[in-house]
Structure formats: C-alpha cells, structure tokens
Amino acid sequence: MDNSNSQIALHMPKGEKFLTVARLAASGIASKMNFPQDEIEDIKMALTEACNNTLPSFNECKNNICINFLMQSDKLEITIEDKSQILEKEDYEKKNALGISFIKSLMDEMEYITDKKLGTTIKMSKYKDG
Known part of the structure; x- marks a missing residue:
C-alpha cells in the first residue's frame, strides 16, 4: 500500500487531556511509515512541545486546533494550526x-508563521533515514 502524499487531519479541542490523542496519531502514522522507534519518540x-508550550493558550480550551499529518515518501510533515493565537512574530x-x-x-525542519488574523501555524518535518 503506497501512503506517499496521504494526509490525515485531526481537529480537536485544545487541552492537555486531548494531547494523548494527537500523540497516539503521530505515533501510529510514524510507525506506519517505518520510522525507527527513537525517531517516533x-x-x-516535538508535537507535545509544539502544542503544550509553544502554543501558549493550548490549555485554555477556547478553540479547536487542527493538526495535519502529511505522509510523503521521504518525510512526515506535521502542521499545527491555532487560529486563536494573535502574537507578533518578534x-x-x-x-x-x-x-x-x-x-x-x-525534528529535521521547523518553521512557524504568526499572523494577527490567521493565528499561529507551526510546521515541522522529520525525514526518513534523516
């Protein structure tokens, strides 16, 4: 089964009690892509850090966040979108x-975008054999 360029989107409420769902999804997807166990960890x-600490309002549970997992032949790309964050980049x-x-x-790559209207987006990638 070819999973290259398959995408899985997870829309979930903010809050630490839902973070386990995101971690399980990330683990399952990375495992399906044959990442070694240490890289899955x-x-x-990284997903936990991005949600819990890098999105300051994560535990306020006001809005949902969207976590997209893009499975590519050479990497797993994870994008976390939080529409409620309104911080200047600096x-x-x-x-x-x-x-x-x-x-x-x-992770092998990480970038973030902050926009007063669109919120905060964190994009991170892990390459296979990287």
Whole structure:
C-alpha cells in the first residue's frame, strides 16, 4: 500500500487531556511509515512541545486546533494550526525561544508563521533515514 502524499487531519479541542490523542496519531502514522522507534519518540515529544508550550493558550480550551499529518515518501510533515493565537512574530520568538529550539533539535525542519488574523501555524518535518 503506497501512503506517499496521504494526509490525515485531526481537529480537536485544545487541552492537555486531548494531547494523548494527537500523540497516539503521530505515533501510529510514524510507525506506519517505518520510522525507527527513537525517531517516533522524537516526533511525539516535538508535537507535545509544539502544542503544550509553544502554543501558549493550548490549555485554555477556547478553540479547536487542527493538526495535519502529511505522509510523503521521504518525510512526515506535521502542521499545527491555532487560529486563536494573535502574537507578533518578534513577541512569539521571544516568548517561545526555548520551545522553538527544542523542537528544532528533535525534528529535521521547523518553521512557524504568526499572523494577527490567521493565528499561529507551526510546521515541522522529520525525514526518513534523516
């Protein structure tokens, strides 16, 4: 079964009690893509960091977030969209420098976009054999 360029979207309420669902999804998807166990743990940890600490209002449970998993032949790309975050990029970088650095150490690529109208988007990728 060819899963290249398959996408799975998870729309869920914010809050730590729902984070387990996202972690299980990430683990299952990465496992299906034949990532080694240590890299699956890195992916789950990066996802947790992105949701719990890098999205400051994650535990306020006001809006839903959307987590997209894009399964490509050479990598897993995870995008987290939080429409409620309204931070300037400089403020976001200052407030989340440690979390951003931690995610970058776990994943092969990480970028974030902040927009006053669209909120915060975090995109991170892990390459196979990377």
